[in-house]
Amino acid sequence: MSAKDCGSHGHKRRKIFRRIFAGILVFLFIVLVTILIVWAVLRPSKPSFLLQDATVYAFNATTPNFLTSNLQVTFSTRNPNDKIGVYYDKLDVYAEYRTQQITLRTRIQPFYQGHKEVNVWSPFVYGTAVPVAPYNAVSLRQEQSSGAVQLVIKMDGRVRFKVGSFISGRYHLYSRCQAYIQFGNRNAGVLVGSNAVKYTLAERCSVSV
Numbered sequence: 001m002s003a004k005d006c007g008s009h010g011h012k013r014r015k016i017f018r019r020i021f022a023g024i025l026v027f028l029f030i031v032l033v034t035i036l037i038v039w040a041v042l043r044p045s046k047p048s049f050l051l052q053d054a055t056v057y058a059f060n061a062t063t064p065n066f067l068t069s070n071l072q073v074t075f076s077t078r079n080p081n082d083k084i085g086v087y088y089d090k091l092d093v094y095a096e097y098r099t100q101q102i103t104l105r106t107r108i109q110p111f112y113q114g115h116k117e118v119n120v121w122s123p124f125v126y127g128t129a130v131p132v133a134p135y136n137a138v139s140l141r142q143e144q145s146s147g148a149v150q151l152v153i154k155m156d157g158r159v160r161f162k163v164g165s166f167i168s169g170r171y172h173l174y175s176r177c178q179a180y181i182q183f184g185n186r187n188a189g190v191l192v193g194s195n196a197v198k199y200t201l202a203e204r205c206s207v208s209v
Contacts, residue, residue, distance in 0.1 A: 044161070045080045047113070049205035051153055051177035052076060052120075055198040059183065061144060062129070065137040067102055070126040071095065073153050075177065075205070077121075079113045084161050086113040089170060091157035095125050095179075097149070098136050103127040105156075112162075125153070144183060151179040159209065177205035 051073065058070040073093065079086050092105040103125040113119055132140065143149045155175035161168040181199055182188040189197035 044084055046207050046209045047086055047159070047173070048078045048080060049155060049175045049177065049207055050076045050078075051179060051201050051203045051205055053198055053200045053202075054153070054179055054181060055192055055196055056181060056183070056189075057196045058126075059144075059149070059181075061132070061137065061140050065132045065134055066129045067097075067132050067137075067140065068128050068130070069095070069103060070124065071103075072122055072124050073179070074120065074122040075153070075155070076118055077113065078118045079116060082115050084163055085115060087111075087160040087162060087167070088113065088173075089158045089160060091155055091173075093121075093123050093125055093153065093155050096152040096154055097132070097140060100133055100136050102130050102132065102151075108157075147185060148180060148182045151181060153177040153179050153205075155205075171209050173207070173209050175205045175207045178203050 053074045055072040055074075056070075057072070058068055060068045062068070073095075075093075088108070088111050090110065091108040093108065094101055094105045095103040104127055106123040106125050108121055108123060111119065140149065154177070155173070157173045158170045159173045160170055179201055189199040192198050
């Protein structure tokens, strides 16, 4: 084979590689433009959560560092999109005190949320003799003695989005709601039964997807 033939083959290979590279660039450009157009038309927004109230049936810190609690929390979730539905494949609810989980996780049954739809849930979150870190136990006793405790109600789940007949892959949804419970002031809540108090919170939650 002559040097001329080798040069001809090399030129053809470079030409093929350039065409393949150009084709990949065009494909990526089309995908990007499609995504931008879909985003502009749908204007997707993440679901919103609102912690409406919390009914406290038990909240007892015991020596040395244990906590027994039983709360019923009511929260609403809203799909703000008018063209996108949301599948909640999993949604766990639990309470935290100073970044430490103090209740078991309560799972909400999977559900589908249509366009602009609002769903309301009232799960119980509870824990019996849950060990509390010593430094958190000190803060908890101090807050209880002052009459108010700052809790965080969290929702942790997996969602999928539906546009027409297309359903996306699963995304991690995480919501965080502040719950300021005024145990020392029963007038701040409504007596439920003989030993439970319902506190109205109306706190908007932070949400990330």
